[in-house]
Amino acid sequence: MGAGYHGGFGATKGSRRVIVADSSLVGNGRGFQLKEAAKRVKKIEGYTDVAVHGSPDSISVMINKNGTERKITLDHRRLAKFLKSDEGYKKGNIRLLSCRTGSETGTFAQNLANKMGVTVRAPSDTLFIFPNGKMVIGPDMRTNSGRWIDYHPRKGAKE
Amino acid sequence: MKLKSIGFFREMSQGKETDPSIHDVIRKGDQLLVEQICNYLSNGTTAILSPGITKDIIDEAAGAAGTGSSCTDGIWLWPDDLVYYVRKYNIALPDDFLNTMKANSWKNPGKDLDLSEEALIVDGTEL
Numbered sequence: 001m002g003a004g005y006h007g008g009f010g011a012t013k014g015s016r017r018v019i020v021a022d023s024s025l026v027g028n029g030r031g032f033q034l035k036e037a038a039k040r041v042k043k044i045e046g047y048t049d050v051a052v053h054g055s056p057d058s059i060s061v062m063i064n065k066n067g068t069e070r071k072i073t074l075d076h077r078r079l080a081k082f083l084k085s086d087e088g089y090k091k092g093n094i095r096l097l098s099c100r101t102g103s104e105t106g107t108f109a110q111n112l113a114n115k116m117g118v119t120v121r122a123p124s125d126t127l128f129i130f131p132n133g134k135m136v137i138g139p140d141m142r143t144n145s146g147r148w149i150d151y152h153p154r155k156g157a158k159e
Numbered sequence: 160m161k162l163k164s165i166g167f168f169r170e171m172s173q174g175k176e177t178d179p180s181i182h183d184v185i186r187k188g189d190q191l192l193v194e195q196i197c198n199y200l201s202n203g204t205t206a207i208l209s210p211g212i213t214k215d216i217i218d219e220a221a222g223a224a225g226t227g228s229s230c231t232d233g234i235w236l237w238p239d240d241l242v243y244y245v246r247k248y249n250i251a252l253p254d255d256f257l258n259t260m261k262a263n264s265w266k267n268p269g270k271d272l273d274l275s276e277e278a279l280i281v282d283g284t285e286l
Contacts, residue, residue, distance in 0.1 A: 052210060052212050053211055053226060054210060055211065055212070060212045097210055098210050098211070099209060099211025126172065126227055127210060128208070128227075129172075129207070129208040129209070130207055131206065131276075131279070132275060132277070133247075139206050140175070141209075141229065141286060142284070
């Protein structure tokens with residue numbers, strides 16, 4: 001099983017890919033920069049990278065419709081559903097390139113691990129990706145005080 | 160690439176305690192320049208990407224302000240959500256930053272910069 005990069009970058013109508021950035025961000029190019037940045041990080045064998053704007057308990061997608069922007073929050077079930085139907089994800093472990101989704105005060109990564117039945121690796125704090133692929137986990141881009149945390153699926157968990 | 164940080168405020172998640180307060184500059188910008196400033200800020204290159212949504216630090220109930228990423232024109236480094244605060248609250252930006260924009264005729268020269276081979280030195284510190 002190879003590692004890889006996974007995810008589409010916009011709410012493309014009819015797309016089977018995971019929505020990992022809001023349509024407004026895609027519209028002004030930042031969504032595609034997320035895609036490019038995700039490509040530059042060093043891959044880990046056996047893990048598929050999923051890049052998405054995140055928080056400790058959810059991921060966020062911004063939708064810009066007729067000039068009005070609104071945030072749509074997706075829980076782990078919705079992301080799991082997207083992943084399972086996405087051509088870019090076959091099977092295997094997941095690394096979330098997504099801010100604070102591995103926070104020990106949150107539930108997102110553990111719930112996703114339970115739902116998917118695979119290990120989910122996620123950052124404990126805000127994630128910063130540099131142009132050369134370097135990643136910093138911490139409260140700001142200068143402070144690398146966080147870490148990657150592996151969340152393994154728990155038997156019997158109903159998620 | 161050597162960059163100077165600008166537009167970071169202490170209330171922001173990645174602001175420092177020594178950064179200015181955003182509350183001191185609300186409604187103090189030149190309203191006539193808002194569109195030009197926002198256009199400039201929106202056309203920078205993302206130098207440091209942070210895949211998280213930031214909240215409005217002036218009115219949390221307002222929801223999302225942008226992302227935690229930082230953008231550049233090749234000279235300055237500013238938070239991605241700065242454009243949100245300029246547009247919504249007409250915050251005043253430092254003259255040095257505005258002078259750069261004016262000198263560039265309000266067209267961001269840093270659009271689509273390729274930074275992949277560059278070490279980033281921000282405020283004299285390599286990140």
